[in-house]
Amino acid sequence: MSENPFKPSFGKTPPLLAGRDPLVSQFGEMFRSGEWTPARMSILQGLRGIGKTVLLNAIEDAAHENGWLVLSETAHTGLVERLTATALPRLLREHDPQSQRRDVTAGGIAAVGSLTTQISERHLPSQDLRDQLTLLCELAADLGIGVLLTLDELHAHALPEITPITVALQHLQREDRDIAFVGAGLPDNINGVLQDKGTTFLRRATRIDLDSLTIDESRAALHDPIVVAGRSIDSDALEYAALASRGYPFLVQAIGSAAWSATPRTDSITMADVEQASRRAHRTMGQHVHAPSMKSLSATDRTYLAAMANDAGPSRTNAIAKRMGVSIGYASVYRQRLLDAGLIEAPERGVVRFALPYLRDYLREHSVANTLNPTARSTFPEHEPDLDAGLR
Ligand SMILES: Nc1ncnc2c1ncn2[C@@H]1O[C@H](COP(=O)(O)OP(=O)(O)OP(=O)(O)O)[C@@H](O)[C@H]1O
Ligand SMILES: [Mg+2]
Known part of the structure; x- marks a missing residue:
């Protein structure tokens, strides 16, 4: 009996990574040729479960296949420390032919007539991030390859860690070093990171929106x-x-x-x-x-979504404002917040629809009271898929 091939877990590479070949090949070609394309500095964005982490993994594999050095990190507290104390010293030691300097020293009294050697380590943990990255790029250049840094789960909470990395990347690019960067995160969290003045450089990165599969x-x-x-x-x-x-x-x-x-x-x-x-x-x-998508929303954001869930298909924005009992201007603030979060889409003027599949069903099955009170407990009833809706 064969094992179940499917991987319904976040971050687990699926048995077939569907629909992402063109993107992965584009990165692969950049790593192979060493020629810089706009993908050199990229940010992948998309909703929960759309496949950002597994695409990052595939891009890292493409870098490895072309001999590149890869630093793969998540934007959580301690990120810079992990890079400078662990990941960078390890790569530097592995790739620096002079990693261990053998100093010949005169022997002491007990070693009269002999010489002893002393091994000193060049790559000690916790040196400066930019210096370490610069040295790694120099070593990579000697080998005819480059360095890829990936950062998953970009979030404004990690700005104190993301900012020094951005500054280092900016300097390295200005010095024309062979470094590429690919970040990933939820659309709203990416916006939060890029709004900060410490990350201005990252605003120039190519934004790649990950879509559903055909x-x-x-x-x-x-x-x-x-x-x-x-x-x-x-x-x-x-x-x-x-x-x-x-x-x-x-x-x-x-x-x-x-x-x-x-x-x-x-x-x-x-x-x-x-x-x-x-x-x-x-x-x-x-x-x-x-x-989890509902958890990060305000009560009024949820009310807006609950008002949309009354419709069987796309909703008119003025009808939503009416149901919410607020002005169109007031409702449009929440419409924009939900658009920025990527949870809804505006296929045409004055119309919105859900971007996350089955969100309408989820909201209908959790009463409006629950959407207004996120702490209320509820069960998730069974329901049939809406086959008429087809794929977006
Ligand atoms: N192109 C794809 N083809 C088939 N399955 C995929 C594809 N991309 C992702 N998956 C599957 O979808 C699930 C979610 O993928 P992943 O963890 O990469 O999502 P994510 O966007 O990083 O989510 P989150 O925002 O929660 O971190 C996993 O089970 C993964 O195997
Ligand atoms: Mg992920």
Whole structure:
């Protein structure tokens, strides 16, 4: 019996990284040729579970494959300390031919007539970040390669750590060193970081918006791993699963995984397996994507979303203001905040719709009272996927 190939966990590389080949190749080509493209300084942004971390991992793999030196970090407290005390000294030691200097010293009385050697370490922890990065770039240049620094989960909370890194990157780029940077985070958190004057340099980075997968990409992401792992999936079941995922990478893995384990001893995954799997996966999405997304919103942001959830499709902004009992101007402040957070989209003037799949269902199943009171406890009822909605 083969193991379940799907990886419905944050940061876990999926069995098939669907739809991201063009981006990964673009980075791979930059690492291979050493020629700078705008991707040299990039920031990946997208909602929870859209695949930022696993794309960062794929970009790091492409750098490794081309011999590049990679510093892979997360923007949490202690970031600079981790770089200067651990990650940079380790890479410097590994790649500096003079890492250990052997000093020949005269022997003491006990060693008359002999010479002893003393090994001194050139790369001690906690030296200056910029100096260490400069030295690493020099060593990389001698080897004909470059250095990639990645920073996941960019957030304004980590600005005291992000700012010195930004300053170092700015100097290194000005000195024409071979360094590339790729950051990643939620749209709102990226905005929070870039609004600070200490990160002005990063504002010039190329912003890459990660989108949901197309229906073909979703189908492939579900079908190919099943076949590679030695089972098959009925064609109606595959179609249902691809539509029910709405192309959302987290849901693709969650549905694939639950469908696989519904009847793991059979040869083929059926419609019944997939229907059951989709219900489970939507609950998982509620816990791991919708609930945390709601937590970071204000009560009025949530009221705006709850007012949108009254509609079966896109909502008119003036109707939302009316339902909220506020002026259009007041409601538009919250509309903008939710647009900036990437939770809603404005397909046309005066109209908004949900950007996160199944958020409407989640809000409907959690009463408006709950959305106004985030501490209220509630359960997440089962529901069927809305197949008519198709993929965005
Ligand atoms: N292109 C893809 N094809 C198939 N599955 C994917 C793809 N991208 C991501 N996934 C899957 O989606 C899930 C979420 O991915 P990931 O952890 O990278 O999201 P994220 O954007 O970093 O989320 P967060 O904002 O919470 O950190 C994982 O289970 C991962 O395996
Ligand atoms: Mg992530």
